[in-house]
Amino acid sequence: xxxxxxxxxxxxxxxxxxxxxxxxxxxxxxxxxxxxxxxxxxxxxxxxxxxxxxxxxxxxxxxxxxxxxxxxxxxxxxxxxxxxxxxxxxxxxxxxxxxxxxxxxxxxxxxxxxxxxxxxxxxxxxxxxxxxxxxxxxxxxxxxxxxxxxxxxxxxxxxxxxxxxxxxxxxxxxxxxxxxxxxxxxxxxxxxxxxxxxxxxxxxxxxxxxxxxxxxxx
Amino acid sequence: xxxxxxxxxxxxxxxxxxxxxxxxxxxxxxxxxxxxxxxxxxxxxxxxxxxxxxxxxxxxxxxxxxxxxxxxxxxxxxxxxxxxxxxxxxxxxxxxxxxxxxxxxxxxxxxxxxxxxxxxxxxxxxxxxxxxxxxxxxxxxxxxxxxxxxxxxxxxxxxxxxxxxxxxxxxxxxxxxxxxxxxxxxxxxxxxxxxxxxxxxxxxxxxxxxxxxxxxxxxxxxxxxxxxxxxxxxxxxxxxxxxxxxxxxxxxxxxxxxxxxxxxxxxxxxxxxxxxxxxxxxxxxxxxxxxxxxxxxxxxxxxxxxxxxxxxxxxxxxxxxxxxxxxxxxxxxxxxxxxxxxxxxxxxxxxxxxxxxxxxxxxxxxxxxxxxxxxxxxxxxxxxxxxxxxxxxxxxxxxxxxxxxxxxxxx
Numbered sequence: 001x002x003x004x005x006x007x008x009x010x011x012x013x014x015x016x017x018x019x020x021x022x023x024x025x026x027x028x029x030x031x032x033x034x035x036x037x038x039x040x041x042x043x044x045x046x047x048x049x050x051x052x053x054x055x056x057x058x059x060x061x062x063x064x065x066x067x068x069x070x071x072x073x074x075x076x077x078x079x080x081x082x083x084x085x086x087x088x089x090x091x092x093x094x095x096x097x098x099x100x101x102x103x104x105x106x107x108x109x110x111x112x113x114x115x116x117x118x119x120x121x122x123x124x125x126x127x128x129x130x131x132x133x134x135x136x137x138x139x140x141x142x143x144x145x146x147x148x149x150x151x152x153x154x155x156x157x158x159x160x161x162x163x164x165x166x167x168x169x170x171x172x173x174x175x176x177x178x179x180x181x182x183x184x185x186x187x188x189x190x191x192x193x194x195x196x197x198x199x200x201x202x203x204x205x206x207x208x209x210x211x212x213x214x215x216x217x218x
Numbered sequence: 219x220x221x222x223x224x225x226x227x228x229x230x231x232x233x234x235x236x237x238x239x240x241x242x243x244x245x246x247x248x249x250x251x252x253x254x255x256x257x258x259x260x261x262x263x264x265x266x267x268x269x270x271x272x273x274x275x276x277x278x279x280x281x282x283x284x285x286x287x288x289x290x291x292x293x294x295x296x297x298x299x300x301x302x303x304x305x306x307x308x309x310x311x312x313x314x315x316x317x318x319x320x321x322x323x324x325x326x327x328x329x330x331x332x333x334x335x336x337x338x339x340x341x342x343x344x345x346x347x348x349x350x351x352x353x354x355x356x357x358x359x360x361x362x363x364x365x366x367x368x369x370x371x372x373x374x375x376x377x378x379x380x381x382x383x384x385x386x387x388x389x390x391x392x393x394x395x396x397x398x399x400x401x402x403x404x405x406x407x408x409x410x411x412x413x414x415x416x417x418x419x420x421x422x423x424x425x426x427x428x429x430x431x432x433x434x435x436x437x438x439x440x441x442x443x444x445x446x447x448x449x450x451x452x453x454x455x456x457x458x459x460x461x462x463x464x465x466x467x468x469x470x471x472x473x474x475x476x477x478x479x480x481x482x483x484x485x486x487x488x489x490x491x492x493x494x495x496x497x498x499x500x501x502x503x504x505x506x507x508x509x510x511x512x513x514x515x516x517x518x519x520x521x522x523x524x525x526x527x528x529x530x531x532x533x534x535x536x537x538x539x540x541x542x543x544x545x546x547x548x549x550x551x552x553x554x555x556x557x558x559x560x561x562x563x564x565x566x567x568x569x570x571x572x573x574x575x576x577x578x579x580x581x582x583x584x585x586x587x588x589x590x591x592x593x594x595x596x597x598x599x600x601x602x603x604x605x606x607x608x609x610x611x612x613x614x615x616x617x618x619x620x621x622x623x624x625x626x627x628x629x
Contacts, residue, residue, distance in 0.1 A: 018397070035624065147234065149232075150234075
């Protein structure tokens with residue numbers, strides 16, 4: 001038997017920076033000079049906060065570029081960033097800068113547009129903590145997953161990769177390494193986080209586990 | 219007012235959320251907070267403190283609430299402060315600032331500031347910090363008003379006091395000025411269990427409409443707001459009349475009489491003139507309103523409007539969204555934080571836009587229902603009192619650690 005899985009969760013305190021942008025040049029300046037935790041807030045946290053609204057904008061930059069500047073192509077490119085592919089904020093920040101600069105080279109007019117409502121830069125303090133939920137096997141993991149908070153699901157599936165530096169979610173890592181069920185771990189790893197909200201994500205994982213448990217009964 | 223236990227909120231927000239609050243409280247440990255403002259009654263700040271103080275105590279955070287003592291003259295001055303900080307052009311005389319400081323000094327000498335965290339609410343007691351040079355605890359200034367365009371003379375007077383605090387808290391980025399101290403965002407919050415928001419029997423809702431002679435024979439569009447030009451009640455009547463050419467409905471305007479606002483009578487007359495003798499327009503004036511009846515008006519309406527032109531945070535929007543009502547809001551102040559256009563409601567910028575939004579929501583009930591459901595979820599995520607409790611706990615945890623790291627692992 002492998003090691004137990006103890007569920008963690010996270011919470012955040014939002015900080016106002018007083019910094020804002022009215023155009024793409026200013027936005028680029030903010031992204032280049034802001035803290036990594038600001039980037040985290042406007043990307044990873046935005047994904048969390050919009051989860052039940054099913055907004056197409058999975059990050060605040062894309063949302064403002066679309067609604068504030070009406071730069072739809074750039075908004076789509078920013079939206080298409082897959083957070084699963086980033087295990088460091090530094091890399092994510094670099095990708096945001098690259099996309100905006102490339103857009104500026106292709107559409108220089110877009111940098112002359114000014115929004116009525118500015119983009120407000122936030123920062124964030126994250127708190128990560130243990131919950132009292134502990135599981136040892138797949139069945140109890142599945143039952144506990146059903147009852148943990150969405151913050152805990154979010155932490156393990158999306159956020160933790162920026163803490164662990166791994167290109168993976170905690171659930172797949174544990175199922176593969178401790179339970180030795182690589183097939184199930186892969187199937188969970190392959191879930192597209194951009195098409196599910198957090199509740200949908202939870203249900204999808206539970207369904208994959210149920211299918212596995214059913215297939216191993218016989 | 220009924221004092222509620224944290225456990226009462228389990229059914230509303232879910233047991234997982236309450237469990238996590240308890241975990242965070244255990245990390246905070248036995249700390250103390252003192253809240254200080256200028257009144258025990260009236261206004262949103264006192265209402266919020268009445269609810270949040272007992273809940274913080276229940277979580278083991280020893281929380282006291284104290285009110286500064288002052289003469290009427292002080293409150294006359296600070297009322298002018300309030301308006302000036304929100305942009306009204308006023309010129310202050312030196313003796314007004316002297317009166318303000320003298321009152322703060324007197325209170326500073328009388329109040330015990332021995333809690334771990336002192337939270338000063340709004341400008342009235344903001345200068346208390348000036349007489350606490352050698353403090354070892356943390357002081358936070360919680361500003362509930364819009365400081366984005368403060369009166370320059372007044373701001374130059376207050377700012378040095380504000381910048382002595384360890385941090386300031388604002389309701390939105392759009393309300394905050396530039397400051398040399400850290401700033402945090404705490405959205406205002408509603409209490410889902412109070413009379414204004416709790417579930418009601420359908421029969422009670424029906425009886426309230428009957429009591430005020432409002433037939434429920436056709437869809438009802440409602441705005442609940444003071445008769446104030448910034449809430450644009452005249453624009454609401456105009457939008458309703460334009461919409462009714464396409465969809466049969468009634469308009470209900472509900473407002474409290476503001477004793478300290480002579481302008482409200484004038485606006486009410488303008489609203490009545492705009493409404494004429496239209497039998498489908500119902501105008502109610504309360505002094506004051508009953509919370510459960512306001513709740514019933516919201517629950518019994520098909521569309522809720524908050525067509526403000528200039529606004530503070532407008533928690534009436536969250537109240538309506540919590541009841542899963544489709545809401546049309548003016549794109550002002552804190553309304554866009556609550557209404558994400560097209561997802562949790564509809565934002566409008568004109569009478570014509572409001573009229574079109576009324577038609578859309580009354581004719582496309584599936585869309586209206588979806589907006590209401592999304593709105594409910596948005597309020598559950600961000601604008602409930604339990605979220606504010608969490609923010610206070612996190613604030614205590616962050617002040618302990620002086621923000622050296624952006625991620626804090628609690629153990």
